[in-house]
Amino acid sequence: MSIEQLAETAQAMVAAGKGIIAIDESNNTIAKRFAGVGIENSEENRRAYRELLLTTPNLGQYISGAILYDETIRQATRAGVPFTRIMADNGIIPGIKVDKGPQPLAGFPGEVVTEGLDGLRERLQEYYKLGARFAKWRAVINIGDDIPSGTCIEANSHALARYAALCQECGLVPMVEPEVLMDGSHDIETCYEVTEVVLRSLFDALYQQSVMLEGTILKASMVLPGKDSDEQASVDEVAESTLMCLKSTVPAILPGIVFLSGGQSDEDATAHLDAMNRLGPNPWPLSFSYGRAMQSAALKLWSQDLANNVAKAQETVFARAKDNGLAALGKWDKAA
Numbered sequence: 001m002s003i004e005q006l007a008e009t010a011q012a013m014v015a016a017g018k019g020i021i022a023i024d025e026s027n028n029t030i031a032k033r034f035a036g037v038g039i040e041n042s043e044e045n046r047r048a049y050r051e052l053l054l055t056t057p058n059l060g061q062y063i064s065g066a067i068l069y070d071e072t073i074r075q076a077t078r079a080g081v082p083f084t085r086i087m088a089d090n091g092i093i094p095g096i097k098v099d100k101g102p103q104p105l106a107g108f109p110g111e112v113v114t115e116g117l118d119g120l121r122e123r124l125q126e127y128y129k130l131g132a133r134f135a136k137w138r139a140v141i142n143i144g145d146d147i148p149s150g151t152c153i154e155a156n157s158h159a160l161a162r163y164a165a166l167c168q169e170c171g172l173v174p175m176v177e178p179e180v181l182m183d184g185s186h187d188i189e190t191c192y193e194v195t196e197v198v199l200r201s202l203f204d205a206l207y208q209q210s211v212m213l214e215g216t217i218l219k220a221s222m223v224l225p226g227k228d229s230d231e232q233a234s235v236d237e238v239a240e241s242t243l244m245c246l247k248s249t250v251p252a253i254l255p256g257i258v259f260l261s262g263g264q265s266d267e268d269a270t271a272h273l274d275a276m277n278r279l280g281p282n283p284w285p286l287s288f289s290y291g292r293a294m295q296s297a298a299l300k301l302w303s304q305d306l307a308n309n310v311a312k313a314q315e316t317v318f319a320r321a322k323d324n325g326l327a328a329l330g331k332w333d334k335a336a
Helices: 003-013 027-037 043-054 083-089 120-130 150-169 188-208 235-247 266-278 292-304 310-327
Strands: 019-022 063-068 093-097 102-104 112-114 134-141 173-180 217-220 257-259 286-290
Touching: 003 063, 003 093, 003 134, 003 173, 019 292, 019 310, 027 043, 027 292, 043 063, 043 083, 043 292, 043 310, 083 093, 093 120, 102 134, 112 134, 112 150, 120 150, 134 150, 134 217, 150 173, 150 188, 173 188, 188 235, 235 266, 257 266, 266 286, 266 292, 266 310, 286 292, 286 310, 292 310
Parallel strands: 019 063, 019 286, 063 093, 093 134, 134 173, 173 217, 217 257, 257 286
Antiparallel strands: 102 112
């Protein structure tokens, strides 16, 4: 896969007014979401739920790609059509989550490093054959007393860069996700400082590992005060802080940045994205790669009647996709 083809895929992922739906929850995570609304965590229920999301009528109008989990990329609709074919037919690029999740960082209490590099080359080759054209790896950075440490930031940046280089070798666009968690009572200034250091470290590591930025997508967290902070920030303050942080750390050659919702309410995630695009023009397209903020309303609806609420749930998925697609253009109207 040439860099031109990788760059083309990356650009298609951040096409104007489109974003990514993240449906890559591990079986443990989906178990928690299902338990919250009283759905049994069986393989069939997981398959049916992913089918509901991926077969939402006209989803491709606002969704350019979907991040899948290992189980999901191998599944098919009830009628036996592979999910990857359904996606291709609707112009939605299949992506795959490939990390093995965060593990405690030895010697650094309260900090984690994402694992999953062992055997990754072979897994990426298989995912490519299964139809994936991009991948995702998430690093987790906690803010707390004296953390994050430089060691934690460096270890996670190095892993993200190794993963990204392997992706490009196998013909997949790497989505690099260094998530600075919202957990904690820190203020927005602290989040800004940490996010800035993390992004500088990440792009330095990508450079060291010869990763081609024009075939890479950044999945970023927004600059926000901690959930338990006494000082919450306005929509404009979040937009301005996030943009300033990105402009001072992210090279303009990157094809685009997609944001994670990271525990924000559905509406906040959309409002913040919209505000950032209204403040443009920006060096890169700014779009979304939302999981919970795209799905939570649909999951609640579906849980009330698995057999008969599919269409109703799909309507809310489409509505969320449309809202966020408009926000990616700076044209979302809260009152509409």
